[in-house]
Amino acid sequence: MNSLRRGLDALYLSSGVLAALCLIAILVLIVVQMVARWTGEVFPGAPDYAGYAMAAASFLAFANALNRGSHIRVSILVNAVGPGMRRLINIWCFAIGSAIMWYFVYYAGRFVYWSWKFNDISQGQDKTALWIPQSVMLIGAIIMAIALTDHLIHLLLSGDHRIKRDIVDQSFGE
Secondary structure, three states, X not given: OHHHHHHHHHHHHHHHHHHHHHHHHXXXXXXXXXXXXXXXXXXXXXXXXXXXXXXXXXXXHHHHHHHOOOOOOOOHHHHHOOHHHHHHHHXXXXXXXHHHHHHHHHHHHHHHHHHHHOOOEOXXXXXXXXXXXXXXXXHHHHHHHHHHHHHHHHXXXXXXXXOOOOOOOOOOOO
């Protein structure tokens, strides 16, 4: 069981690292595009590639952000009730979140499949096969669905979720 836990934690961390690399790629694309404009050159498709990298960064970061407590949670009700009711509310939230995310994964998988089957390409200058950036989005969604399900199972078995929030990350308005 410990090897599964380490594997899942490594998956969540590596998806966060990939998301950070996508953000660096966006920075590089913007700088290259600026240099190209200054020198009178054209870098076709740079905005499209930056958009693909932004979508990839967003979806790949979801699971890592969840584990670090960086998602917005409205915890007024959870903090106002006792431990038993808190556990039930958290189970309900993780169950609904997991179900919705797996539903999204199913239809996103179909979306990627049909983009691949019809050889759908972007309408920009880059002419990228759209199933490629859509696949990265799907991978991030799968990792997020796994993370939500992981937290739900942990909550059911141990009574508490594994979300750890740093005090530094919290706003002072809470």
